[in-house]
Amino acid sequence: MSQIQRIMIDHTKCNGCKSCSLACMQAHRQDSGSLYDLDLTDGTNESRNSIQTDANGVYFPLFCRHCDDPQCVSACMSGAMTKNPENKLVQYDGKQCAACFMCVMNCPFGIIKPDNPTKTYVIKCDFCAKDKNGPNCVRACPNKAIYIEEVV
Amino acid sequence: MKQVIIGSGAAGIAAAKTIRNINKNNDITIVSSDESIYSRCMLHKYTGHERDQTSLSFVPNDFFTTNNITWYPGESVLSIDTKNNHIQLQNKTLPYDNLLIATGSEAVIPNIGQLKTATNVYGYRHLTDAKTIREKAPNVKKILIVGAGLVGLDVAYALLKLKKPVIIVEMAPQILSLNIDSTAAAVYQKLFEQNGCTFRLNSKITNTQSNQNGEITHITLETGENIACDMVIVAAGVRPSTKLLEGSGIEYDRAIKVDPYLKTSCANVYAAGSVTGLGEIWQSAVKQGETAAKNMCNIKTQFTDTFTAKNTLNFFDLPTLSVGNINPESDDTVHIQTIPNSYKKIIIRNNIVTGIILQGNLNYSGIWQYLIKNKIDVSQLKKSLWSISFADFYGIDPDGQYKYDCPAANQK
Ligand SMILES: Cc1cc2nc3c(=O)[nH]c(=O)nc-3n(C[C@H](O)[C@H](O)[C@H](O)COP(=O)(O)OP(=O)(O)OC[C@H]3O[C@@H](n4cnc5c(N)ncnc54)[C@H](O)[C@@H]3O)c2cc1C
Ligand code: SF4
Ligand code: SF4
Ligand code: SF4
Numbered sequence: 416m417s418q419i420q421r422i423m424i425d426h427t428k429c430n431g432c433k434s435c436s437l438a439c440m441q442a443h444r445q446d447s448g449s450l451y452d453l454d455l456t457d458g459t460n461e462s463r464n465s466i467q468t469d470a471n472g473v474y475f476p477l478f479c480r481h482c483d484d485p486q487c488v489s490a491c492m493s494g495a496m497t498k499n500p501e502n503k504l505v506q507y508d509g510k511q512c513a514a515c516f517m518c519v520m521n522c523p524f525g526i527i528k529p530d531n532p533t534k535t536y537v538i539k540c541d542f543c544a545k546d547k548n549g550p551n552c553v554r555a556c557p558n559k560a561i562y563i564e565e566v567v
Numbered sequence: 568m569k570q571v572i573i574g575s576g577a578a579g580i581a582a583a584k585t586i587r588n589i590n591k592n593n594d595i596t597i598v599s600s601d602e603s604i605y606s607r608c609m610l611h612k613y614t615g616h617e618r619d620q621t622s623l624s625f626v627p628n629d630f631f632t633t634n635n636i637t638w639y640p641g642e643s644v645l646s647i648d649t650k651n652n653h654i655q656l657q658n659k660t661l662p663y664d665n666l667l668i669a670t671g672s673e674a675v676i677p678n679i680g681q682l683k684t685a686t687n688v689y690g691y692r693h694l695t696d697a698k699t700i701r702e703k704a705p706n707v708k709k710i711l712i713v714g715a716g717l718v719g720l721d722v723a724y725a726l727l728k729l730k731k732p733v734i735i736v737e738m739a740p741q742i743l744s745l746n747i748d749s750t751a752a753a754v755y756q757k758l759f760e761q762n763g764c765t766f767r768l769n770s771k772i773t774n775t776q777s778n779q780n781g782e783i784t785h786i787t788l789e790t791g792e793n794i795a796c797d798m799v800i801v802a803a804g805v806r807p808s809t810k811l812l813e814g815s816g817i818e819y820d821r822a823i824k825v826d827p828y829l830k831t832s833c834a835n836v837y838a839a840g841s842v843t844g845l846g847e848i849w850q851s852a853v854k855q856g857e858t859a860a861k862n863m864c865n866i867k868t869q870f871t872d873t874f875t876a877k878n879t880l881n882f883f884d885l886p887t888l889s890v891g892n893i894n895p896e897s898d899d900t901v902h903i904q905t906i907p908n909s910y911k912k913i914i915i916r917n918n919i920v921t922g923i924i925l926q927g928n929l930n931y932s933g934i935w936q937y938l939i940k941n942k943i944d945v946s947q948l949k950k951s952l953w954s955i956s957f958a959d960f961y962g963i964d965p966d967g968q969y970k971y972d973c974p975a976a977n978q979k
Contacts, residue, residue, distance in 0.1 A: 421966070421967040422967070423967045424963060424967065426961065426963075465931070467956040467957070467958035468958055469950075469958045469959050469961070470948055470949040470950040470959065473958075474958075475957070475958035475961045477931075477956070477957055477958065480967065480968050480969055482968060483968065486850075486933075489581075489850050489853045489854055489857075490849065490850040490853075491625075492577070492606045492608040492609065492625060492849040493606055493608075493609060493625055494606070494624065494625035494626055494627075511622070513606075513608070513609050513612065514881055514884075514886075515608060515879055515881060516879045516881060516886050516888070516929055517849065517850065517879050519879070519888070519929050519932060519933060520877060520879050520888050520890065520929070520932060520933060520935075520936060521850060521877075521933060521936065522933035523933055523934070523936070523937045523969075523971075524933060524934065524957045524969045525931035525932060525933040525934040525935075525956060525957050526931070526933065526957075527931075527933070528929060528930040528931055528932075529886055529929055529930070531930075533884060534881070534884045534885070534886050535884060564967065566966045566967060567966075
């Protein structure tokens with residue numbers, strides 16, 4: 416087995432600041448600019464991660480796990496959602512996607528969703544593959560509630 | 568080891584991939600009546616000119632070479648000789664050590680009037696169906712579709728995009744009666760109607776009329792009414808493709824009989840996908856293919872995920888999800904939330920969610936299948952049903968993968 420990187424989570428350190436979500440939005444915005452002019456209401460800038468609370472108000476970071484046995488991949492009828500055999504990431508190809516949203520229904524943890532404005536593609540963590548510095552969310556977290564580890 | 572797979576659909580391809588991942592040296596052969604690899608769930612995108620044949624594929628173009636798989640496209644298996652372990656093609660006999668039957672299903676054409684024999688009646692299952700319909704569409708004036716289920720609406724959606732007048736005849740009082748309730752169905756019905764579709768619900772076809780070329784020109788309803796049409800597409804259900812089993816000794820009735828390891832009644836012969844009758848959905852076919860493949864590689868694995876009461880739809884960019892039992896019984900509690908562009912309905916029996924419909928807003932909805940499938944008690948959550956998320960069941964393994972952490976007492 417080759418090693419993979421995963422964003423590990425220590426939810427007890429999360430104070431719900433959502434710096435991770437902002438960083439993800441900034442990393443995936445379609446226009447250019449800095450965090451200070453990021454339009455939070457523009458649906459095309461949606462975050463791939465989210466912070467949710469339980470009934471007691473405790474914060475839980477909900478991030479795609481790039482699962483070992485990804486249900487979103489076995490559900491995908493177009494070949495758009497695949498598990499990369501080398502880096503083990505679960506990758507999404509928007510061009511191949513048919514917007515059936517079977518992946519959304521089958522992610523057991525409710526991590527993925529259709530895009531809000533058009534409902535024609537899936538909002539899915541890409542591990543910031545295009546960014547040579549790696550996951551932006553991790554770098555943005557001030558509390559080390561999320562961090563990268565190699566897992567066997 | 569010669570691993571032979573019949574069928575190149577969801578189950579057959581998943582099986583081939585799995586065998587190759589387990590074993591680099593096995594001889595893998597796929598024989599299929601299909602000429603190319605394509606996803607049946609995307610056929611309407613071909614009919615509607617949104618995709619070409621290549622982009623219908625759900626595997627990369629070089630799939631067979633990268634995985635070193637021998638592939639016989641456009642070859643139907645005529646029979647299986649389970650005594651001598653070989654399958655019979657038109658001009659060829661292929662031996663096998665293990666055989667996987669992943670032949671899927673066929674459209675059922677009911678025996679009414681000339682539906683079975685007329686020359687302008689099509690099913691909607693294979694790329695050949697989608698191709699013929701796409702070729703003929705420019706020259707037909709009125710297309711009649713039998714059945715307002717998922718497949719019927721898929722093809723109607725494509726034809727409406729081509730600005731073809733479509734009339735759909737359905738026996739049930741609503742469209743999509745197997746998938747969603749009448750409220751969610753009415754929304755889609757209106758969208759289809761606004762785009763040029765006519766529905767005849769509560770309507771049963773009792774006869775047809777043909778011209779001298781053997782083409783249906785009218786269908787007759789139970790009421791005696793005649794509806795003119797020059798093309799008929801039948802989307803009234805499917806039947807497992809079992810014809811090749813005749814005389815093989817492999818047991819089947821409607822579907823192929825399999826044990827929990829997806830082995831048939833004959834040694835070294837397995838079956839996977841909709842031909843087993845275990846569920847006519849894509850993911851089930853994939854998982855069956857993977858399970859059968861492991862067993863074909865001597866990794867004993869049972870097929871366990873038999874939950875198939877789940878569907879998503881997406882027409883006119885309005886997505887809908889339904890999971891579980893969508894028809895409440897008298898002592899069930901039904902929760903409904905209607906806000907602009909979103910309809911949600913949750914059905915609860917004895918503190919357990921048994922069914923859900925979400926229309927318009929599918930955000931983070933994956934948890935519902937898990938809760939319904941595993942019969943998780945939600946009555947102890949001090950939270951509105953509408954704001955439940957995985958945070959309420961959060962658990963994590965040392966390797967960083969999530970797991971559900973529900974008090975054991977909650978799991979029935
Ligand atoms: C129009 C349409 C839309 C659909 N939409 C959805 C959807 O949105 N979501 C969903 O979950 N499911 C959907 N389905 C169902 C889904 O496509 C099936 O559940 C799935 O394809 C089953 O896979 P399978 O491998 O068992 O069979 P199939 O995909 O039917 O593959 C069977 C294979 O066997 C081959 N074959 C059959 N007989 C022989 C023979 N004698 N010799 C050689 N080869 C043979 C066929 O050529 C084919 O390659 C849809 C189906 C259709 C038709
Ligand atoms: S989307 Fe869900 S199922 Fe798919 S890899 Fe991410 S966490 Fe796993
Ligand atoms: S929405 Fe796209 S990625 Fe998701 S299952 Fe459908 S085709 Fe695959
Ligand atoms: S790794 Fe990148 S895409 Fe994934 S959640 Fe973090 S910022 Fe978003």
